[in-house]
Amino acid sequence: MALDKNGIAQRIAQEVQDGYYVNLGIGIPTLVANFVRDDINVEFQSENGILGMGPFPFDGEEDADLINAGKQTITALPGASFFDSAMSFGMIRGKHVDLTILGAMEVAENGDIANWKIPGKMVKGMGGAMDLVASAENIIVAMMHTNRAGESKLLKRCSLPLTGVGCVTKIVTELAVIEVTDKGFKLLERAPGVSVEDIRKATEGTLIVEGDIPEMNLN
Amino acid sequence: MALDKNGIAQRIAQEVQDGYYVNLGIGIPTLVANFVRDDINVEFQSENGILGMGPFPFDGEEDADLINAGKQTITALPGASFFDSAMSFGMIRGKHVDLTILGAMEVAENGDIANWKIPGKMVKGMGGAMDLVASAENIIVAMMHTNRAGESKLLKRCSLPLTGVGCVTKIVTELAVIEVTDKGFKLLERAPGVSVEDIRKATEGTLIVEGDIPEMNLN
Amino acid sequence: MIKKTVKNVQEALDGVKDGMTMMLGGFGLSGIPENSISELVKLNLKDLTCISNNAGVDDFGLGLLLHKKQIKKMISSYVGENAEFERQMLSGELDVELTPQGTLAAKCQAAQQGFPAVYTPAGFGTEVAEGKETREFDGKMYVLEHAYKADFAFVKAWKGDEAGNLIFKGTARNFNPLMCGAATITVAEVEKLVKPGELDPNQIHIPGIFVQRIFEGKNYEKRIEQRTVRQK
Amino acid sequence: MIKKTVKNVQEALDGVKDGMTMMLGGFGLSGIPENSISELVKLNLKDLTCISNNAGVDDFGLGLLLHKKQIKKMISSYVGENAEFERQMLSGELDVELTPQGTLAAKCQAAQQGFPAVYTPAGFGTEVAEGKETREFDGKMYVLEHAYKADFAFVKAWKGDEAGNLIFKGTARNFNPLMCGAATITVAEVEKLVKPGELDPNQIHIPGIFVQRIFEGKNYEKRIEQRTVRQK
Numbered sequence: 001m002a003l004d005k006n007g008i009a010q011r012i013a014q015e016v017q018d019g020y021y022v023n024l025g026i027g028i029p030t031l032v033a034n035f036v037r038d039d040i041n042v043e044f045q046s047e048n049g050i051l052g053m054g055p056f057p058f059d060g061e062e063d064a065d066l067i068n069a070g071k072q073t074i075t076a077l078p079g080a081s082f083f084d085s086a087m088s089f090g091m092i093r094g095k096h097v098d099l100t101i102l103g104a105m106e107v108a109e110n111g112d113i114a115n116w117k118i119p120g121k122m123v124k125g126m127g128g129a130m131d132l133v134a135s136a137e138n139i140i141v142a143m144m145h146t147n148r149a150g151e152s153k154l155l156k157r158c159s160l161p162l163t164g165v166g167c168v169t170k171i172v173t174e175l176a177v178i179e180v181t182d183k184g185f186k187l188l189e190r191a192p193g194v195s196v197e198d199i200r201k202a203t204e205g206t207l208i209v210e211g212d213i214p215e216m217n218l219n
Numbered sequence: 220m221a222l223d224k225n226g227i228a229q230r231i232a233q234e235v236q237d238g239y240y241v242n243l244g245i246g247i248p249t250l251v252a253n254f255v256r257d258d259i260n261v262e263f264q265s266e267n268g269i270l271g272m273g274p275f276p277f278d279g280e281e282d283a284d285l286i287n288a289g290k291q292t293i294t295a296l297p298g299a300s301f302f303d304s305a306m307s308f309g310m311i312r313g314k315h316v317d318l319t320i321l322g323a324m325e326v327a328e329n330g331d332i333a334n335w336k337i338p339g340k341m342v343k344g345m346g347g348a349m350d351l352v353a354s355a356e357n358i359i360v361a362m363m364h365t366n367r368a369g370e371s372k373l374l375k376r377c378s379l380p381l382t383g384v385g386c387v388t389k390i391v392t393e394l395a396v397i398e399v400t401d402k403g404f405k406l407l408e409r410a411p412g413v414s415v416e417d418i419r420k421a422t423e424g425t426l427i428v429e430g431d432i433p434e435m436n437l438n
Numbered sequence: 439m440i441k442k443t444v445k446n447v448q449e450a451l452d453g454v455k456d457g458m459t460m461m462l463g464g465f466g467l468s469g470i471p472e473n474s475i476s477e478l479v480k481l482n483l484k485d486l487t488c489i490s491n492n493a494g495v496d497d498f499g500l501g502l503l504l505h506k507k508q509i510k511k512m513i514s515s516y517v518g519e520n521a522e523f524e525r526q527m528l529s530g531e532l533d534v535e536l537t538p539q540g541t542l543a544a545k546c547q548a549a550q551q552g553f554p555a556v557y558t559p560a561g562f563g564t565e566v567a568e569g570k571e572t573r574e575f576d577g578k579m580y581v582l583e584h585a586y587k588a589d590f591a592f593v594k595a596w597k598g599d600e601a602g603n604l605i606f607k608g609t610a611r612n613f614n615p616l617m618c619g620a621a622t623i624t625v626a627e628v629e630k631l632v633k634p635g636e637l638d639p640n641q642i643h644i645p646g647i648f649v650q651r652i653f654e655g656k657n658y659e660k661r662i663e664q665r666t667v668r669q670k
Numbered sequence: 671m672i673k674k675t676v677k678n679v680q681e682a683l684d685g686v687k688d689g690m691t692m693m694l695g696g697f698g699l700s701g702i703p704e705n706s707i708s709e710l711v712k713l714n715l716k717d718l719t720c721i722s723n724n725a726g727v728d729d730f731g732l733g734l735l736l737h738k739k740q741i742k743k744m745i746s747s748y749v750g751e752n753a754e755f756e757r758q759m760l761s762g763e764l765d766v767e768l769t770p771q772g773t774l775a776a777k778c779q780a781a782q783q784g785f786p787a788v789y790t791p792a793g794f795g796t797e798v799a800e801g802k803e804t805r806e807f808d809g810k811m812y813v814l815e816h817a818y819k820a821d822f823a824f825v826k827a828w829k830g831d832e833a834g835n836l837i838f839k840g841t842a843r844n845f846n847p848l849m850c851g852a853a854t855i856t857v858a859e860v861e862k863l864v865k866p867g868e869l870d871p872n873q874i875h876i877p878g879i880f881v882q883r884i885f886e887g888k889n890y891e892k893r894i895e896q897r898t899v900r901q902k
Binding site: 265266267268269274275276277278279280281282283284285286287289290291292293295301302303304305307308311312331335336339342343344345346347348349350353354380381382383384385 | 701747749750759768776791794843848897902
């Protein structure tokens, strides 16, 4: 059975290791924070200027001066710090952030990613995504395997304007965990009850399947 | 009569205008602060990280964490701020400092300055001087007209390794106030009792004398 | 101490003209110079180029200027919250230059600090790098991005003193400090204006040398864009 | 919260080796990492390259390392307070690279923030620019200066917390914040180490992400180089 958004977030949370500084994008990535093991120490960075981001505030305690990159009201944990946008992207560009998790419209088998523009239709802007993908060395994409029209988002080559080139290291979808390798999309894990064939059908790019592909362990 | 160091500082203080941020170098420039009119508002920047530098502390109130670029203990005035060295040179490079006053070993008639090195003999380093002279648009040199051997320090061309090229705008010595122009050293004022001929003799570079040269007014 | 106080927002905006380039601080609606924006709307300036990370929402922030079609060109990283913006952009009424957020920050700070340009990896291989110089350092590709130039910068701080020193609050800091001194004239509006000496010199985010005019703003709405809470 | 505390200076310096490149904060003797320097002396490391604005005085700060000839190469902007330094340099025992102070700051900060190089006007037309790339922007000439690389950075802060967040004091701040994160391992020694939450997140000069190890230093001498006073 394919995962829901929370399932994708839950699986990605397993990639978060003790001592990691993590930047979470808008959408599914934001949910990852809810599933990180509580026996490890992790700090979340939001590129608008906070390290040590905490959960949403209690009702009535929202502060217009304390938001995340998705413009949501948040809180700061003990040990947090605030800083300006130059310092924030200094952290990112300087490779001090260990893991970046973001959404995508398309990912290509060479690691290219497109997630900011549909020419003539949708132009919201890249925000901090281009900085993140150009600098980070550990980039996980959280997305659905196919778009609303049922077309694969894991492509031989991106059709939309790129956000970054050859940068994605891993993809987690409702169907699979996939590593981006020199030879293409390498299938690492299947969602519970999802077959390799299901994944192959939903993947336009080269899918590398070696040996038995285990099911994700979401416990 | 030629000026002493305090006299040079006193004359330079007349160049300081209301609303100026001023960077003072080590030596005679430091003395300038003592002579600035008290009916104008000026802030002194020291490139090690303070804006709004005040006088030396009272005996017993020295703080090792509060020094100027000459490593002297200082105080901070109300409205002062502390910052790191990148921000400090950001102010300088970004032309936010209105006036830079520094010493020199040699100045050339094209505005070149040398003040950091005597090959094989003395190598203390340039400190912040190269940044200051490369960025500032209003640079006054405070120095003696001749060196200890009696040789002119106002030259056709600098003989020592340069600190900066074509940057000095004005020179105040114990003998004269001189403007650096496209055509050479233009004599603006004489020290009290000093003749144009005295100044000419002490100046190796082209000295431009147009009309009557007034005496400095040090009252 | 060099005094930077002006009486009010009218005096603070003295000299603004049609066709000027303006930098405006803020991320989303957090930390935006509300008073200055209101005055720009009132003055009905036209043909502005605005450098700001976002473009407000339809009825607040820069959205107010967009609504009155005062903006000719917008330089931003993300404009997704503003339907009128999207309409004007897709119809070609509005010229838009989308810039990666970190690049936007770096270009403002470069202007503040006298760096002519910076090399950043952001946007390499994408349409953002088209027509720009690129270069390899240590096996990685970078794009050369030039410092911004602006006539006015409008920033909002939490506290400020008469010397122009600024302290920002929380994530309302964002682009505000980087725009100070990046324009010919920097106008800072603050929630609380205090006397010199009342701010700890060790805690000042932006020294007054980067600010030309400062005033205490009025009637801050500080609108929250996405109110997200949890239950007790 | 990611904990950065180490027990003591010995643990903080774990992994230092002969021949390494070290950044050391401080301006003159103000804000120097006294504990780390003492330990480097004790460990008797050799052939070090040290990046530091100054080289201490004969019997304090980096002068202690120079005295024991532990330094092979020194990268500084001003070394005038140190007679032994001048002797070693003029005799050729010590390799010296003199760098303008603002350039030194920019090269450290570039390393911290992932900029490969910066264009600065400092040193153009002087021997500092010899062999370096120069370039004109808007009619002014600039020198391309590459970011520094270092194995360890040793910095000294006033207060720090277990998350590695740092607050500096007065002009002891200087190069310290810029070196954090500019080396593979950044070691911060602080006068006062506190629990997370005790520092105001709005007043932190350097977020802990730039610091790998932090400890509370001991026996700070905080020597004053030029004691200048006025009488009451």
